[in-house]
Amino acid sequence: MTAHFKIPLPVRVVGLLTAGLILGLVFPGNTIVQYLYLSGTYFPRAVVTFAAFLIFNLLAAAMAKLMLFHKDKAGKMFGLILSLYVIMGAVSLVWAAGWLAFLSGLPFSLPGATVPGPAAWALEIGRTFADVLSQQPLLQALAGAMFAGWVTARTPALNRIAYGFIAVGDRILWVFRKLLWYYPIMIGCLAIGIPMKFGARGIALYGTGVLWDMIIVCVWCLLMILFCRLCTRRTWKQILSYYGTVWPTGFGTGGSYDTLAVNIISAESDLGLDEDVAEVSIVFGTVLNKNCATMSCLVVTIIVARLLDVPISMTEIFMMIPPVMILGLESPGIPGGAGYFMSPIIAALLEVPDPGLWVTTFVACYSGLIPMFSAAGNTTDDGVVGALLQDRFPHLLGKGETRKELPKCASS
């Protein structure tokens, strides 16, 4: 009976987000409203304090799981699938950066800085990234997690450590999932701060962020549909049936894991993928592929930087691509999780004066419609990768088909 009337999480998030924005706009000086906002800041600030521990364990666990469990499931295709998702992650971040240069009008470099040539610019990004890596504990934890997870999973004598990472990572996620009921309340409280601190300009910037995210993710999805039609043997009917089923489900749930079952079923029944291909590509993608979430993080970064008057240019945006791409593999699997775990790293990269305020504002802005667009894009991308695997690499699946039968594609 109660389950029948249960309000879905995304609806609660959007509802309380709206309520928070209205409260902050109408009663910015009210003491109770100010305390409500303050109460919402404690959880994200605690995440910032423990960020290195959390990110290290989660990323090391994800890497260890990948090597220990999923490598077997993906078999010979392991390297190919991994490469496809990593390439897609990189391309989508460059795609988002390109759009943001156009939509936001950010300068190429900060005012006062000399404008370097392309090579010097790339060198500057690398140098800055190396400096930050050597000085920032969070970046060290990030790189250390990748290395530790990989080494301990690859070395049989150290597998006990890899299982330790997985166990602790599982327990961290268990705690976060147990706190999911609090997530909409926290978003509502944090949303108060946007108009309270930044007035109507704050709400306008949040709306701008949603609009940019919608444009970037939706046009990306349209291109993926076109890519799927041109580079695989899927028909328009199959592709549109798949997108018609999975995209709204991903959008509605706001989480890849919540969409997993529907995604696998639709990939088989609508997109026409073989059972083994669908399971490998969709399961693997759900764990590994957060490309649209990383695109959204770039969007929210610019919005929050403008809200807090943090100087930012396209140079900083490009500098963020490698660590954000790595964080895309972390896959916390909770709605809006990317906001929690990526924002402290981004704060470190941008050297913001108050990381706590940055994270609380970032978590508030990375909510509502933004994670919903991200989940819709992430989940449908997994099906396209599955179709590409089945139709372009049949020899790896032992199907004996040749690529000559396929329509021409530039990528092949």
Add this chain to the structure above:
Amino acid sequence: MRKLLGWAAFVAGSWMLVSPQALTGLKELNWMHNYTFSGEVLLGIVVIALAYYLLDLKPVGKAEKRSD
């Protein structure tokens, strides 16, 4: 004894990961940053790995078959 050492290493390693970042986030825990030292995170990673080796933790949730 092994477990005890493991938990001690876990606490020490976790501290080393958290304290360099403690100046940000919760103001109530800013004091942790007073005890930080250079290269603490990297040492913390080694200590926490040692802790997991000693503790021999098992993943929660459904058992997954390992590869190779």
